[in-house]
Amino acid sequence: MKAPRFGRRERPVVDPIGRPLNDPARELRDAEARGDASAVDVIADPEPTELERITGWLDERTGLAGLVRTTLRKVFPDHWSFLLGEIALFCFIILVATGTFLTFFFVPSASQTTYAGPYPPLQGATVSEAYNSVLRLSFDVKAGLLMRQVHHWTAVVFVAVIVAHLSRVFFTGAFRRPREINWLIGFGLLTFALAEGFTGYSLPDDLLSGTGARIAYSAAISIPLIGPYVASLLFGGEFPTAAFLPRFFVLHVMLLPALFAGAIVAHVGLVFLQKHTQFRVGRAREDNVVGRHFWPGQAFVSGGLFFLTAAVVALLGGLVQINPIWAYGPFDAPIVSSPAQPDWYVGWLDGSLRIFPPFEPVILGITIPSAFVPGVVIPGILFTIVGIWPFIERRVTGDRAPHNLLDWPWESPFRAATGAAILGLFAILTLAGGNDVLSAFLDLPIESLTWLFRFLVLAFPIAVWLVVYALCRSRQRYPAPDERPKGGIRLVRNATGGWEEAE
Numbered sequence: 001m002k003a004p005r006f007g008r009r010e011r012p013v014v015d016p017i018g019r020p021l022n023d024p025a026r027e028l029r030d031a032e033a034r035g036d037a038s039a040v041d042v043i044a045d046p047e048p049t050e051l052e053r054i055t056g057w058l059d060e061r062t063g064l065a066g067l068v069r070t071t072l073r074k075v076f077p078d079h080w081s082f083l084l085g086e087i088a089l090f091c092f093i094i095l096v097a098t099g100t101f102l103t104f105f106f107v108p109s110a111s112q113t114t115y116a117g118p119y120p121p122l123q124g125a126t127v128s129e130a131y132n133s134v135l136r137l138s139f140d141v142k143a144g145l146l147m148r149q150v151h152h153w154t155a156v157v158f159v160a161v162i163v164a165h166l167s168r169v170f171f172t173g174a175f176r177r178p179r180e181i182n183w184l185i186g187f188g189l190l191t192f193a194l195a196e197g198f199t200g201y202s203l204p205d206d207l208l209s210g211t212g213a214r215i216a217y218s219a220a221i222s223i224p225l226i227g228p229y230v231a232s233l234l235f236g237g238e239f240p241t242a243a244f245l246p247r248f249f250v251l252h253v254m255l256l257p258a259l260f261a262g263a264i265v266a267h268v269g270l271v272f273l274q275k276h277t278q279f280r281v282g283r284a285r286e287d288n289v290v291g292r293h294f295w296p297g298q299a300f301v302s303g304g305l306f307f308l309t310a311a312v313v314a315l316l317g318g319l320v321q322i323n324p325i326w327a328y329g330p331f332d333a334p335i336v337s338s339p340a341q342p343d344w345y346v347g348w349l350d351g352s353l354r355i356f357p358p359f360e361p362v363i364l365g366i367t368i369p370s371a372f373v374p375g376v377v378i379p380g381i382l383f384t385i386v387g388i389w390p391f392i393e394r395r396v397t398g399d400r401a402p403h404n405l406l407d408w409p410w411e412s413p414f415r416a417a418t419g420a421a422i423l424g425l426f427a428i429l430t431l432a433g434g435n436d437v438l439s440a441f442l443d444l445p446i447e448s449l450t451w452l453f454r455f456l457v458l459a460f461p462i463a464v465w466l467v468v469y470a471l472c473r474s475r476q477r478y479p480a481p482d483e484r485p486k487g488g489i490r491l492v493r494n495a496t497g498g499w500e501e502a503e
Helices: 023-034 037-044 050-062 066-072 078-104 129-139 144-172 180-202 207-221 227-235 244-274 296-319 345-354 372-385 389-395 414-432 435-442 446-475
Strands: 076-079 112-114 127-130 292-293 491-493 499-501
Touching: 023 129, 037 446, 066 296, 076 296, 078 144, 078 244, 078 296, 127 129, 129 144, 144 180, 144 296, 144 345, 144 414, 180 207, 180 244, 180 345, 180 372, 207 372, 227 244, 292 296, 292 435, 345 372, 345 414, 345 435, 345 446, 372 389, 372 414, 414 435, 414 446, 414 499, 435 446
Parallel strands: none
Antiparallel strands: 076 292, 112 127, 491 499
């Protein structure tokens, strides 16, 4: 008897112990029981579909089938905080897409031209080609202003999400062995993001961005001995120069994105190899990963999150104005507008420069410029502490064991207090970067605010450290979520008519 042929796409399916789950599997079992070899061959090896032929052809030439199968079965922890890294990745994709559109119209040149566009207040003004091209993008190119604002808002959100992601990793101890290298890569991504944001912010050559570039030049040239060489390499001579726009453009659209892409691949690759960390809840152990598979669960979650991220930044770009360079005017070296604040992610550096005393010591006959300590030394110390924190903590605690389970933040009071103090310090410096705005808003002398911020930059991190440390030690008296008793309690009525907890 000839065995029946099944649909080209229907294959026998069995459970992990071999029990049939569909009709082809049941008929295959029956054919094997009858000893009908021809039926077994027909049932077990149906004619391949066109998609299967193409997949087989590609696998024979690339050997990717195993990797794809492993990727699709990869398990992702089911906790919202792990999506922060994905949001950062999606922001990077949006930045590349919108940035590519902008490069079609932007002219990275400081050559002078006369503005003759549709914005009346600037008609007839002498501006740079870069500034003129951004005005043309904003007023003449269809969807140009939307793309500009989406690009700018995405950059602002991008850095914020990276900071939030690194904070989650820091406060939960996800940087511990064997993930120290991935922490360094993630910290490098934050540094690249800051540099990428600053170079892009400087390209329009308006008065606000030019003031920011002048501050960066002053910080670079203040470095003893090598400062003039570093500043000349970045800016092409003594600021203002015609060379810094093309150089910043190359950094912004070529070098930094390439470094970013490579670091992202390395970061994701290490996560793939080392597996995710996870919170100590449910069935999570040091030797497993509990959650949803990439396909189909995580893939649909990530896809929806991508479109949600794109929708949010599109709404911001379309409804909330950012960086109206026509209101600032073209860059003019002798003029500095007030108020003048950069994007939030470099506002802390501006604040550090604003409140640091004008102190210029002479060491070995070399005068140290006043911008060196607040503009180079303080950021260098803070970033170094954060960057090498896994090794600092390992030295302090002596903990060299591998960790795949995360700490709750209060379980390491010293780490939590130190991280909160560093965030508090950056918050005070960021507020100090807007001391002129706060002065006008609060109707207070700017000198008084400067002295207040000088006091707070020292006292506030200490106060935050002490408060957070005390709160964590207090919280340790309560059981962690994974140690809380499950279910309720059993009550019995006693002889007096009251209730007692049963054993």
